[in-house]
Structures are given as C-alpha cells and as structure tokens.
Amino acid sequence: MPQTAVVPARADVLAHAEDLADFVAASPSSFHAAAEVARRLQTAGFAPLEETAPWRTEPGARQLVVRDGAVIAWIVPEGAGADTAFHIFGAHSDSPAFALKPRPTTGRAGWLQAGVEVYGGPLLNSWLDRELRLAGRLVLDDGTRVLAATGALLRLPQLAIHLDREANDRLTLDRQRHTQPVWGLGDAASADLLAEVAGTADVDAARIRGYDLVTADAARGAVFGKDDAFFASGRLDDLASVHAGVTALAAAGTDAGHISMLAVFDHEEIGSATRSGAAGPFLQDVVERIQLALGAEREEQLRALAASWCVSSDVGHSVHPNYVEKHDPVVQPLLGSGPILKINANQRYATDAAGAAAWHGWCEAAGVTSQEFVSNNAVPCGSTIGPITATRLGIRTVDVGIPILSMHSARELAGTADLHALTRAAGAFFAAA
Numbered sequence: 001m002p003q004t005a006v007v008p009a010r011a012d013v014l015a016h017a018e019d020l021a022d023f024v025a026a027s028p029s030s031f032h033a034a035a036e037v038a039r040r041l042q043t044a045g046f047a048p049l050e051e052t053a054p055w056r057t058e059p060g061a062r063q064l065v066v067r068d069g070a071v072i073a074w075i076v077p078e079g080a081g082a083d084t085a086f087h088i089f090g091a092h093s094d095s096p097a098f099a100l101k102p103r104p105t106t107g108r109a110g111w112l113q114a115g116v117e118v119y120g121g122p123l124l125n126s127w128l129d130r131e132l133r134l135a136g137r138l139v140l141d142d143g144t145r146v147l148a149a150t151g152a153l154l155r156l157p158q159l160a161i162h163l164d165r166e167a168n169d170r171l172t173l174d175r176q177r178h179t180q181p182v183w184g185l186g187d188a189a190s191a192d193l194l195a196e197v198a199g200t201a202d203v204d205a206a207r208i209r210g211y212d213l214v215t216a217d218a219a220r221g222a223v224f225g226k227d228d229a230f231f232a233s234g235r236l237d238d239l240a241s242v243h244a245g246v247t248a249l250a251a252a253g254t255d256a257g258h259i260s261m262l263a264v265f266d267h268e269e270i271g272s273a274t275r276s277g278a279a280g281p282f283l284q285d286v287v288e289r290i291q292l293a294l295g296a297e298r299e300e301q302l303r304a305l306a307a308s309w310c311v312s313s314d315v316g317h318s319v320h321p322n323y324v325e326k327h328d329p330v331v332q333p334l335l336g337s338g339p340i341l342k343i344n345a346n347q348r349y350a351t352d353a354a355g356a357a358a359w360h361g362w363c364e365a366a367g368v369t370s371q372e373f374v375s376n377n378a379v380p381c382g383s384t385i386g387p388i389t390a391t392r393l394g395i396r397t398v399d400v401g402i403p404i405l406s407m408h409s410a411r412e413l414a415g416t417a418d419l420h421a422l423t424r425a426a427g428a429f430f431a432a433a
Contacts, residue, residue: 005338006367008420014223016247016420017231021221023243024233028135028149028216030069030093030266033239035147037071037246037264038064044250046073051285057293060254065286068137069093069212069266070276072286073249075430077256082296085307086287088261088395089248089426090278090385091241091314092268095234096122096408098179100134100213105193112184112191114154119214120269124173126409127215128158132181134197136213148201152218154181181215217410228416229336236412238268240402240419241313248426258308259290260430268314268385278385284393309358310397311429312350312386313422315412316340316373318403326379333371333403336415339363339422340373342384342399350386355398366428368421373403400425 023040027033038048046062049055057063059080064073070093077084098116107113114134118124135149156179161167173179183193195205197213221233233239245262252260263286267277274280291301318335319327333340341359342349351359363370375381390397402418 005369008424010228013417013420014228016423017221017223017416019247020231020240020243020419021233024221024235024239027093027235027239027242028133029137029212029214031137031147031212032135032149033093033242034066034069034071034264034266037073037242037262038066040246041073041250055289055293057290062254067282068276070264070282072261072263072283073246074259074261074286074290075249075252075254075256076259076290076294078254079257080259080294082291082294083300083303083307084294085258085304086261086309086395087256087258087429087432088263088283088308088310088389089245089429090263090265090310090312090389091245092238092265092278092385093242094120094266094269095216095237095239096120096269097214097216098122098127098181100193100211105188105191106180107186107188107191110185111182112186112188112193113180113182114193116180116215118175118179121408123406123409124175124179125171126406126411127179128156130410131155131218132215133218134213135216136211138198138201138203138208139210140203140207141209146201146203148197148203148213150197150200153196154183154215156181219411223416231414231416231419232411233414234411236404236414237315237407238313240315240404240414241422244313244419244423244426247423248430251427252430256431257433265385272385272388278388279392283389287393305394308395309429310386310389310393310395311359311426312384312389312397312399313426314342314384314399314401315404315407315414316342316401317407318405318415320405326376328374328376331372331374333373335403335405335413336417337403338369338371339418339425340371340401340403342401343372343374344381347387348381348383349399350384350390350397351399355396359398359400362428362432363425365432366421366424368425368428370400370425371403
C-alpha cells in the first residue's frame with residue numbers, strides 16, 4: 001500500500017542501532033531484558049509497582065510492573081476515565097537458546113562441559129564455533145532472586161572437516177550428543193559451573209536453590225555493509241521489537257486519548273503458556289487493575305476493551321536471495337524497505353482488513369513505508385502473541401514487525417533503517433487519536 005516515507009537523518013538511524021546494540025548486550029536473558037526495560041523506563045519517570053502491593057493508578061501516571069521475565073508499562077492520560085481504551089504494543093523477551101539442565105557440570109576426555117537442553121527452535125548449526133554467555137536468574141536459599149550473566153564462557157566446537165568429510169554435504173547434529181558446550185579443561189568432579197555464574201553476581205554458589213539460565217551470543221551487535229544497511233545481532237527475535245516499544249513509550253506523553261502500554265511477554269518461543277507468557281493472565285490482570293483504579297464497572301471495562309488496539313510486533317522473513325523459491329512469488333518484503341504487516345488467512349497472525357488499515361494509518365503518520373508479508377502456501381508460517389492476545393482479551397489486534405534473515409540463528413540480520421522505522425511507527429501508534 002503506497003505511503004510517503006520521511007527519510008530520517010543518517011546519524012539518528014545509526015545512533016538508534018547503537019542503542020539497540022547496548023540494549024541487547026544488557027539483555028542476554030528474558031529476565032535481564034525485563035530488568036533493562038524497567039531500568040530505562042524508570043529513568044524516563046516511570047514508577048515501579050509490586051504485584052503484591054496495592055496500586056494507586058490515576059490520570060497522569062507513568063508506571064510499570066515486572067513479572068519474572070515479562071514486563072508491562074503504561075501511561076495513563078491526563079483525561080482518562082473509567083472507559084478509556086488501551087493502545088498496547090506487544091512483544092516478547094525470550095529467544096531460542098540452550099537452557100542449563102540440573103547438575104550442569106559435566107565433561108569427558110579432559111574437557112569441562114555444560115549440560116544443556118534445547119530451548120525453543122534454534123537454528124542449531126548457527127550456534128557452532130561462537131563464544132557464548134550464560135545468563136538468567138538465580139534463586140537463593142532465602143528466596144532472593146538475583147540476575148547473573150557471564151562474559152564469553154562457553155563454545156560449541158564443530159568437528160573438523162578432516163574427521164567428517166561429509167560435513168559440507170549433510171551436517172547432522174544430535175540434540176544431546178553434539179550440543180553440550182565446552183567451558184574449560186579438567187575433571188568435572190572438581191569443577192562447578194554454577195560457581196562460575198554465581199561469581200559474576202557476587203553470590204555464594206552454595207546458596208543457590210534454583211536457577212533459570214540460558215546461553216546467549218557473546219558478540220556485540222554491529223552495523224555493516226554498503227551504506228551501513230545491515231545490523232547483525234543475537235536475539236533480534238524479539239528484542240528489536242522490545243527496544244522499539246520501550247524507546248517509543250519512554251518518549252510518549254500523557255495527552256493521548258488512550259492508555260499507552262508496552263507489554264513484553266516471556267516464553268513466546270515455546271508457546272506462551274506460562275504465568276509470564278502471552279497465554280497467561282499477566283496482561284489481563286494489569287489491564288483490570290488499571291481499570292478498577294480508574295473506577296470502572298464491568299460495562300465500562302468491556303467498552304474500553306472494545307475500543308482498544310494491540311499491535312503485536314515480532315520479526316518476519318525478508319526475501320532471501322539464495323532461496324527465493326521459499327517465499328511467496330509476488331509478496332516479497334525486502335530487508336531495509338520498512339516494517340512489515342503480517343497476514344495469514346488461517347489467523348496464525350491476527351491481522352484483518354481493519355487492522356491493516358489502522359497500521360497503514362499509523363505508519364503514514366510516522367512517515368514510514370510498510371510492506372506486507374504472507375507465506376508461500378507450501379511453507380507454513382509460525383505464529384505470534386497476536387492471536388493469543390486477541391483471543392484472551394478480545395482486543396482488536398494487528399501483527400507487524402521487521403523483516404530479517406537468519407531467523408532463530410544465534411546471530412540474526414536486520415535492516416538498520418527498519419529498526420528506526422519500527423520505533424517511529426510505535427511512537428505514532430502511542431500518539432494516535
């Protein structure tokens with residue numbers, strides 16, 4: 001659908017990409033991502049709330065709440081009432097990775113290894129021969145929860161071509177035997193991987209009673225290519241959307257006619273069916289508490305939801321120059337040509353005609369060109385938090401994102417300009433009448 005694009009200053013686009021690189025580096029796990037969102041928004045004047053404490057939410061409030069690896073933040077406009085609608089920008093904090101198993105210190109043949117389990121659907125071969133971090137949450141003997149993250153600590157070394165002459169023809173990785181990373185040399189009986197992690201958080205490893213730890217690529221995000229067209233980083237699925245949402249919400253005012261909200265969920269990569277996932281009650285709980293604080297009765301709550309919008313933002317596939325046949329023969333969004341509107345007749349994405357029209361309107365207001373994305377009929381697509389949110393709350397929902405290559409790789413590829421454009425579109429969504 002034709003739109004008039006506004007070309008931003010090159011320095012602004014590059015500064016935005018650099019800030020995203022900072023954000024990803026600070027967010028090696030979903031727990032770190034939620035904490036970094038909270039930190040940035042508190043710097044912008046948002047007050048943190050505890051779920052177990054009474055809430056006082058009133059017109060003009062800028063507030064947030066964290067639940068494990070998820071975070072929801074909102075701005076209540078000055079003129080808000082009991083039936084004020086919501087504009088919710090949704091994304092997710094997790095990415096495919098390897099999660100640390102119980103009794104994780106393993107090894108053989110003089111090598112120290114980490115016992116890990118595959119989380120989500122990673123592109124396994126992309127994790128080979130990269131320096132990896134371990135990051136996540138430690139729970140101590142007194143219930144204290146501590147975030148911990150190592151530097152480069154692990155690696156999945158690939159077998160040399162001399163020992164597998166057919167590796168270039170058909171590389172097959174057994175999920176148990178071939179995905180246990182090395183992290184040192186020695187005898188596993190006298191080593192302690194958890195102690196390595198605990199030391200980064202200044203915690204006694206003997207006090208650890210539980211942990212949620214995952215791997216993340218240790219390399220920093222980088223801009224490269226002709227005219228700085230490309231941005232490569234780990235966890236762009238879906239920290240690119242989270243970053244766009246938090247940046248836009250931090251800059252939003254209190255004069256909109258709706259409650260502007262950022263909802264970042266965990267566990268999207270494994271189906272969202274958790275207390276901090278989109279299929280759980282987190283968003284509904286927060287929306288209801290805000291409405292009750294504004295004096296809403298059930299009738300007013302339903303009217304507000306009927307007038308609300310959710311933009312579900314997640315990455316989609318750019319046309320791949322080496323595999324063009326995998327894409328729709330006509331609709332081929334290109335990395336660097338703007339955010340995408342995700343469409344699926346079977347409602348794997350929640351977009352409908354009304355949502356498409358609304359999205360194009362917000363993009364036009366932002367001076368952003370948008371592209372459509374639809375799958376090749378012979379290559380089924382995945383899904384997002386969009387249909388889940390629409391089903392749980394009945395809110396009109398539209399699925400969008402940015403086109404990328406190497407989705408679910410340890411290091412994905414985005415268009416530098418698309419990242420900036422998505423943030424501008426999110427800002428227009430929050431500012432819309």
